[in-house]
Amino acid sequence: MEAAVIPPVCETATTGSPRRRTKYCVYANSRHGAQGMTLVTKPETAASLGGGALDFVLPLSSGTTTNATGLLGEAYAIVDVPGRGKGVVATRPIRKWETFMVDYAVMMVDVEFAVDVPARRGYELLARAVEGLGNPGSIKGLGMSNGLARDPVENILRTNAFRAVVGGELHMAVYPVVSRINHACRPNAFLRFYPRQGHTVEVAASQDIRPGEEITHSYITFGQVSSERKENLKKWGFSCTCDLCTASSDEIAASDERREKIAALKQQAIEAFQAGKVYMSLKLTRQILPLLPEENMFQEMADQYENMARIYYVMRDRKNAAKWARKSLEVLVEQGYLKLVKEEDVGRMFARFEDDEGGRY
Protein backbone atom coordinates (compact mmCIF):
# COMPACT_ATOMS: atom_id res chain seq x y z
CA MET A 1 0.00 0.00 0.00
CA GLU A 2 1.25 3.48 -0.84
CA ALA A 3 2.50 5.29 2.25
CA ALA A 4 0.49 8.28 3.42
CA VAL A 5 2.84 9.76 5.95
CA ILE A 6 2.63 13.56 5.99
CA PRO A 7 5.79 15.57 6.78
CA PRO A 8 5.87 16.33 10.52
CA VAL A 9 4.57 19.71 11.68
CA CYS A 10 6.37 21.01 14.74
CA GLU A 11 6.14 23.58 17.49
CA THR A 12 8.75 24.60 20.05
CA ALA A 13 7.65 25.21 23.63
CA THR A 14 7.90 28.74 24.97
CA THR A 15 8.60 27.64 28.54
CA GLY A 16 12.08 26.85 29.92
CA SER A 17 15.40 28.40 28.94
CA PRO A 18 15.66 29.21 25.17
CA ARG A 19 18.37 26.54 24.69
CA ARG A 20 16.40 23.79 26.33
CA ARG A 21 12.96 24.46 24.90
CA THR A 22 11.23 21.26 23.98
CA LYS A 23 10.05 20.66 20.44
CA TYR A 24 6.95 18.61 19.67
CA CYS A 25 5.86 17.37 16.25
CA VAL A 26 2.77 15.80 14.77
CA TYR A 27 3.59 12.59 12.90
CA ALA A 28 0.70 11.10 10.98
CA ASN A 29 0.12 8.17 8.70
CA SER A 30 -3.43 8.16 7.35
CA ARG A 31 -3.09 4.57 6.08
CA HIS A 32 -1.83 2.96 9.26
CA GLY A 33 -4.26 0.17 10.15
CA ALA A 34 -7.93 0.80 9.59
CA GLN A 35 -8.04 4.40 10.78
CA GLY A 36 -4.57 5.85 10.44
CA MET A 37 -2.34 6.75 13.35
CA THR A 38 -1.15 10.08 14.63
CA LEU A 39 1.53 10.77 17.19
CA VAL A 40 2.18 14.12 18.93
CA THR A 41 5.57 13.72 20.51
CA LYS A 42 9.18 14.91 20.82
CA PRO A 43 11.36 14.22 17.76
CA GLU A 44 13.72 12.21 20.02
CA THR A 45 10.83 9.93 21.02
CA ALA A 46 9.81 9.44 17.38
CA ALA A 47 13.45 8.77 16.44
CA SER A 48 13.81 6.20 19.25
CA LEU A 49 10.94 4.24 17.72
CA GLY A 50 12.86 3.94 14.44
CA GLY A 51 11.34 4.16 11.00
CA GLY A 52 8.48 1.88 12.00
CA ALA A 53 6.87 4.31 14.46
CA LEU A 54 3.78 4.72 12.33
CA ASP A 55 4.04 1.49 10.47
CA PHE A 56 3.25 -1.27 12.94
CA VAL A 57 1.85 -4.48 11.57
CA LEU A 58 -1.66 -4.66 12.93
CA PRO A 59 -2.89 -8.23 13.26
CA LEU A 60 -6.68 -8.22 13.05
CA SER A 61 -8.17 -10.90 15.24
CA SER A 62 -10.69 -13.27 13.74
CA GLY A 63 -14.26 -12.09 14.06
CA THR A 64 -13.19 -8.49 13.66
CA THR A 65 -13.99 -6.50 10.59
CA THR A 66 -13.44 -2.89 9.73
CA ASN A 67 -15.91 -0.32 8.55
CA ALA A 68 -16.10 3.44 8.23
CA THR A 69 -16.69 4.02 11.94
CA GLY A 70 -13.92 1.84 13.28
CA LEU A 71 -13.11 -1.71 14.16
CA LEU A 72 -16.39 -3.50 14.63
CA GLY A 73 -16.68 -7.12 15.53
CA GLU A 74 -19.78 -9.24 15.17
CA ALA A 75 -19.98 -9.71 18.93
CA TYR A 76 -20.95 -6.16 19.85
CA ALA A 77 -22.47 -2.87 18.72
CA ILE A 78 -22.09 0.76 19.77
CA VAL A 79 -25.45 2.14 20.91
CA ASP A 80 -26.96 5.01 22.93
CA VAL A 81 -27.13 4.18 26.63
CA PRO A 82 -29.51 6.45 28.56
CA GLY A 83 -27.59 8.70 30.94
CA ARG A 84 -24.15 7.52 29.79
CA GLY A 85 -23.89 8.78 26.20
CA LYS A 86 -22.85 5.91 23.95
CA GLY A 87 -21.89 2.47 25.16
CA VAL A 88 -21.15 -1.01 23.84
CA VAL A 89 -23.63 -3.91 24.02
CA ALA A 90 -23.23 -7.59 23.18
CA THR A 91 -25.03 -8.67 19.99
CA ARG A 92 -24.58 -12.40 20.68
CA PRO A 93 -23.71 -14.53 23.73
CA ILE A 94 -20.09 -13.95 24.74
CA ARG A 95 -18.44 -16.73 26.73
CA LYS A 96 -16.44 -16.09 29.91
CA TRP A 97 -12.76 -15.41 29.02
CA GLU A 98 -13.55 -15.02 25.31
CA THR A 99 -11.58 -12.25 23.56
CA PHE A 100 -14.22 -10.51 21.50
CA MET A 101 -12.76 -7.12 20.58
CA VAL A 102 -9.43 -5.84 19.36
CA ASP A 103 -8.58 -2.18 18.92
CA TYR A 104 -5.54 0.00 18.23
CA ALA A 105 -4.40 3.37 19.49
CA VAL A 106 -5.08 5.88 16.72
CA MET A 107 -3.79 8.96 18.50
CA MET A 108 -1.02 9.26 21.07
CA VAL A 109 0.01 12.55 22.67
CA ASP A 110 2.98 13.15 24.97
CA VAL A 111 1.52 14.11 28.37
CA GLU A 112 4.01 17.00 28.67
CA PHE A 113 2.80 18.54 25.40
CA ALA A 114 -0.19 20.21 27.07
CA VAL A 115 2.04 21.71 29.75
CA ASP A 116 4.88 22.86 27.46
CA VAL A 117 3.12 24.24 24.37
CA PRO A 118 0.98 27.39 24.63
CA ALA A 119 -2.73 26.57 24.47
CA ARG A 120 -3.69 28.20 21.14
CA ARG A 121 -0.80 26.71 19.17
CA GLY A 122 -1.23 23.41 21.04
CA TYR A 123 -4.89 23.19 20.00
CA GLU A 124 -3.92 23.89 16.37
CA LEU A 125 -1.45 21.04 16.45
CA LEU A 126 -3.99 18.68 18.04
CA ALA A 127 -6.53 19.56 15.33
CA ARG A 128 -3.88 18.88 12.68
CA ALA A 129 -3.09 15.55 14.33
CA VAL A 130 -6.76 14.50 14.06
CA GLU A 131 -6.99 15.62 10.41
CA GLY A 132 -3.91 13.48 9.66
CA LEU A 133 -5.91 10.33 10.38
CA GLY A 134 -7.38 8.28 7.57
CA ASN A 135 -10.71 8.59 9.31
CA PRO A 136 -10.75 11.74 11.52
CA GLY A 137 -14.35 10.87 12.47
CA SER A 138 -13.08 7.96 14.58
CA ILE A 139 -11.70 10.55 17.02
CA LYS A 140 -14.01 13.52 16.42
CA GLY A 141 -17.14 11.56 17.27
CA LEU A 142 -15.89 10.32 20.65
CA GLY A 143 -17.48 11.35 23.94
CA MET A 144 -16.61 14.74 25.47
CA SER A 145 -17.60 15.05 29.10
CA ASN A 146 -14.70 16.90 30.68
CA GLY A 147 -15.79 20.20 32.23
CA LEU A 148 -12.23 21.61 32.38
CA ALA A 149 -11.27 21.23 28.71
CA ARG A 150 -11.32 24.36 26.52
CA ASP A 151 -10.91 22.65 23.17
CA PRO A 152 -12.80 19.70 21.60
CA VAL A 153 -9.71 17.52 21.00
CA GLU A 154 -8.44 18.28 24.51
CA ASN A 155 -11.88 17.25 25.82
CA ILE A 156 -11.76 14.01 23.82
CA LEU A 157 -8.30 13.24 25.22
CA ARG A 158 -9.36 13.99 28.79
CA THR A 159 -12.54 11.92 28.49
CA ASN A 160 -11.14 8.92 26.66
CA ALA A 161 -7.35 8.56 26.82
CA PHE A 162 -5.45 5.73 28.48
CA ARG A 163 -1.85 6.03 29.63
CA ALA A 164 0.72 4.50 27.30
CA VAL A 165 4.50 4.49 27.38
CA VAL A 166 5.93 5.36 23.96
CA GLY A 167 9.73 5.37 23.57
CA GLY A 168 10.04 5.48 27.37
CA GLU A 169 7.83 8.60 27.67
CA LEU A 170 4.31 8.77 29.09
CA HIS A 171 1.63 9.51 26.48
CA MET A 172 -2.16 9.69 26.31
CA ALA A 173 -3.51 7.07 23.91
CA VAL A 174 -6.97 7.02 22.34
CA TYR A 175 -8.57 3.79 21.15
CA PRO A 176 -11.68 4.56 19.06
CA VAL A 177 -13.80 1.51 19.91
CA VAL A 178 -12.56 0.62 23.41
CA SER A 179 -13.16 4.29 24.36
CA ARG A 180 -16.88 3.62 23.91
CA ILE A 181 -16.96 1.05 26.71
CA ASN A 182 -18.47 2.52 29.87
CA HIS A 183 -17.20 1.92 33.38
CA ALA A 184 -18.76 -0.47 35.91
CA CYS A 185 -17.62 -1.14 39.47
CA ARG A 186 -18.27 -4.90 39.02
CA PRO A 187 -17.54 -5.12 35.27
CA ASN A 188 -18.08 -8.02 32.90
CA ALA A 189 -14.97 -7.45 30.76
CA PHE A 190 -11.33 -6.42 31.04
CA LEU A 191 -8.58 -5.02 28.81
CA ARG A 192 -5.21 -6.47 27.90
CA PHE A 193 -2.72 -3.96 26.46
CA TYR A 194 0.08 -4.91 24.06
CA PRO A 195 2.30 -1.81 23.83
CA ARG A 196 4.95 -3.63 21.82
CA GLN A 197 2.48 -4.78 19.20
CA GLY A 198 1.36 -1.46 17.75
CA HIS A 199 -0.34 -0.44 21.01
CA THR A 200 -3.05 -3.01 20.50
CA VAL A 201 -5.68 -3.61 23.16
CA GLU A 202 -7.82 -6.72 23.45
CA VAL A 203 -11.09 -6.91 25.36
CA ALA A 204 -12.11 -10.19 26.99
CA ALA A 205 -15.14 -11.22 29.04
CA SER A 206 -14.71 -11.94 32.75
CA GLN A 207 -18.12 -13.64 32.88
CA ASP A 208 -20.71 -14.90 30.41
CA ILE A 209 -22.40 -11.93 28.70
CA ARG A 210 -25.92 -12.16 27.26
CA PRO A 211 -27.02 -10.52 23.98
CA GLY A 212 -28.22 -6.96 24.69
CA GLU A 213 -26.20 -6.72 27.91
CA GLU A 214 -23.91 -3.69 28.18
CA ILE A 215 -20.19 -4.48 28.07
CA THR A 216 -18.23 -2.71 30.83
CA HIS A 217 -14.74 -2.54 32.25
CA SER A 218 -13.37 -0.84 35.36
CA TYR A 219 -11.65 2.54 34.93
CA ILE A 220 -10.21 2.28 38.48
CA THR A 221 -8.40 -0.30 40.61
CA PHE A 222 -10.59 -3.26 41.43
CA GLY A 223 -12.06 -4.12 44.79
CA GLN A 224 -12.62 -0.62 46.20
CA VAL A 225 -15.59 0.14 48.47
CA SER A 226 -18.29 2.58 47.33
CA SER A 227 -16.86 5.68 49.09
CA GLU A 228 -13.38 5.11 47.61
CA ARG A 229 -14.82 4.52 44.14
CA LYS A 230 -16.82 7.74 44.30
CA GLU A 231 -13.68 9.67 45.24
CA ASN A 232 -11.52 8.06 42.55
CA LEU A 233 -14.10 8.46 39.79
CA LYS A 234 -14.24 12.20 40.51
CA LYS A 235 -11.23 12.79 38.30
CA TRP A 236 -13.17 11.20 35.44
CA GLY A 237 -15.81 13.86 36.00
CA PHE A 238 -18.91 11.67 36.27
CA SER A 239 -20.96 10.07 38.99
CA CYS A 240 -21.27 6.38 38.37
CA THR A 241 -24.62 4.88 37.41
CA CYS A 242 -23.41 1.27 37.05
CA ASP A 243 -25.52 -1.64 38.34
CA LEU A 244 -23.61 -1.81 41.61
CA CYS A 245 -23.76 1.95 42.32
CA THR A 246 -27.50 2.05 41.58
CA ALA A 247 -28.30 -1.13 43.57
CA SER A 248 -30.30 -1.00 46.81
CA SER A 249 -28.47 0.40 49.85
CA ASP A 250 -28.52 -3.12 51.37
CA GLU A 251 -26.78 -4.58 48.33
CA ILE A 252 -24.18 -1.80 48.27
CA ALA A 253 -23.53 -2.31 52.00
CA ALA A 254 -23.16 -6.10 51.50
CA SER A 255 -20.69 -5.57 48.65
CA ASP A 256 -18.71 -3.02 50.69
CA GLU A 257 -18.58 -5.47 53.59
CA ARG A 258 -17.22 -8.27 51.38
CA ARG A 259 -14.63 -5.94 49.83
CA GLU A 260 -13.54 -4.71 53.27
CA LYS A 261 -13.27 -8.31 54.46
CA ILE A 262 -11.11 -9.26 51.45
CA ALA A 263 -8.82 -6.24 52.03
CA ALA A 264 -8.50 -7.03 55.76
CA LEU A 265 -7.78 -10.74 55.13
CA LYS A 266 -5.13 -9.85 52.55
CA GLN A 267 -3.40 -7.52 55.00
CA GLN A 268 -3.56 -10.07 57.84
CA ALA A 269 -2.24 -12.84 55.56
CA ILE A 270 0.76 -10.69 54.58
CA GLU A 271 1.50 -9.78 58.19
CA ALA A 272 1.25 -13.40 59.32
CA PHE A 273 3.58 -14.54 56.51
CA GLN A 274 6.10 -11.82 57.28
CA ALA A 275 6.01 -12.75 60.97
CA GLY A 276 6.83 -16.36 60.03
CA LYS A 277 3.32 -17.60 60.96
CA VAL A 278 2.89 -19.57 57.76
CA TYR A 279 0.02 -21.80 58.93
CA MET A 280 -1.94 -18.71 59.92
CA SER A 281 -1.13 -17.10 56.56
CA LEU A 282 -2.33 -20.24 54.77
CA LYS A 283 -5.60 -20.24 56.72
CA LEU A 284 -6.25 -16.56 55.95
CA THR A 285 -5.40 -16.90 52.25
CA ARG A 286 -7.79 -19.88 52.01
CA GLN A 287 -10.55 -17.64 53.36
CA ILE A 288 -9.91 -15.03 50.64
CA LEU A 289 -10.37 -17.45 47.71
CA PRO A 290 -14.17 -18.06 47.90
CA LEU A 291 -14.86 -14.34 48.46
CA LEU A 292 -13.23 -13.18 45.22
CA PRO A 293 -15.85 -14.61 42.79
CA GLU A 294 -18.65 -12.99 44.81
CA GLU A 295 -17.29 -9.56 43.81
CA ASN A 296 -16.05 -10.87 40.44
CA MET A 297 -12.50 -9.95 41.48
CA PHE A 298 -11.15 -12.39 38.87
CA GLN A 299 -7.93 -10.42 38.38
CA GLU A 300 -6.83 -11.32 41.94
CA MET A 301 -7.19 -15.09 41.49
CA ALA A 302 -3.76 -15.72 39.93
CA ASP A 303 -2.03 -13.67 42.64
CA GLN A 304 -3.84 -15.41 45.48
CA TYR A 305 -3.12 -18.88 44.02
CA GLU A 306 0.52 -17.83 43.70
CA ASN A 307 0.46 -16.77 47.36
CA MET A 308 -0.81 -20.26 48.25
CA ALA A 309 2.10 -21.74 46.25
CA ARG A 310 4.57 -19.43 48.03
CA ILE A 311 3.30 -20.39 51.48
CA TYR A 312 3.53 -24.13 50.72
CA TYR A 313 6.98 -23.54 49.21
CA VAL A 314 8.18 -21.92 52.43
CA MET A 315 6.61 -24.83 54.36
CA ARG A 316 8.76 -27.11 52.12
CA ASP A 317 5.60 -28.85 50.83
CA ARG A 318 6.72 -28.98 47.18
CA LYS A 319 3.75 -31.08 46.04
CA ASN A 320 1.14 -28.54 47.14
CA ALA A 321 3.39 -25.64 46.10
CA ALA A 322 3.51 -27.07 42.55
CA LYS A 323 -0.26 -27.69 42.56
CA TRP A 324 -1.06 -24.06 43.45
CA ALA A 325 1.64 -22.69 41.14
CA ARG A 326 0.01 -24.59 38.26
CA LYS A 327 -3.44 -23.32 39.27
CA SER A 328 -2.11 -19.75 39.22
CA LEU A 329 -0.60 -20.22 35.75
CA GLU A 330 -3.80 -21.90 34.49
CA VAL A 331 -5.76 -18.79 35.48
CA LEU A 332 -3.33 -16.67 33.45
CA VAL A 333 -3.91 -18.97 30.47
CA GLU A 334 -7.70 -18.71 30.88
CA GLN A 335 -7.44 -14.93 31.09
CA GLY A 336 -5.29 -14.77 27.96
CA TYR A 337 -2.05 -13.52 29.55
CA LEU A 338 -0.18 -16.77 28.87
CA LYS A 339 -0.38 -19.25 25.98
CA LEU A 340 0.00 -22.47 27.98
CA VAL A 341 1.32 -23.80 31.29
CA LYS A 342 4.83 -25.22 31.00
CA GLU A 343 6.59 -27.13 33.77
CA GLU A 344 9.53 -24.72 33.48
CA ASP A 345 7.15 -21.86 34.39
CA VAL A 346 6.49 -23.60 37.72
CA GLY A 347 10.28 -23.90 38.18
CA ARG A 348 10.67 -20.21 37.34
CA MET A 349 8.05 -19.31 39.94
CA PHE A 350 9.92 -21.35 42.57
CA ALA A 351 13.19 -19.63 41.58
CA ARG A 352 11.47 -16.31 42.17
CA PHE A 353 10.37 -17.47 45.63
CA GLU A 354 14.04 -18.38 46.35
CA ASP A 355 15.22 -14.97 45.11
CA ASP A 356 12.75 -13.28 47.43
CA GLU A 357 14.23 -15.47 50.22
CA GLY A 358 10.71 -16.43 51.10
CA GLY A 359 10.34 -12.97 52.60
CA ARG A 360 7.93 -11.35 50.20
CA TYR A 361 4.32 -12.44 50.05
Ligand SMILES: C[S@@+](CC[C@H](N)C(=O)[O-])C[C@H]1O[C@@H](n2cnc3c(N)ncnc32)[C@H](O)[C@@H]1O
Ligand atom coordinates in the same frame (compact mmCIF):
# COMPACT_ATOMS: atom_id res chain seq x y z
C1 LIG B 1 -14.51 6.69 27.89
S1 LIG B 1 -16.05 7.42 27.78
C2 LIG B 1 -17.12 6.08 27.56
C3 LIG B 1 -17.99 6.23 26.34
C4 LIG B 1 -18.95 7.39 26.37
N1 LIG B 1 -20.15 7.05 27.12
C5 LIG B 1 -19.33 7.88 24.98
O1 LIG B 1 -20.47 8.33 24.80
O2 LIG B 1 -18.47 7.84 24.10
C6 LIG B 1 -16.26 7.92 29.44
C7 LIG B 1 -17.49 8.74 29.69
O3 LIG B 1 -18.67 7.94 29.60
C8 LIG B 1 -19.57 8.23 30.67
N2 LIG B 1 -19.62 7.07 31.58
C9 LIG B 1 -18.83 5.98 31.54
N3 LIG B 1 -19.14 5.09 32.48
C10 LIG B 1 -20.15 5.64 33.19
C11 LIG B 1 -20.88 5.21 34.35
N4 LIG B 1 -20.65 4.05 34.95
N5 LIG B 1 -21.82 6.04 34.81
C12 LIG B 1 -22.10 7.24 34.22
N6 LIG B 1 -21.43 7.70 33.13
C13 LIG B 1 -20.47 6.91 32.62
C14 LIG B 1 -18.99 9.45 31.37
O4 LIG B 1 -19.52 10.60 30.77
C15 LIG B 1 -17.51 9.32 31.08
O5 LIG B 1 -16.83 10.55 31.15
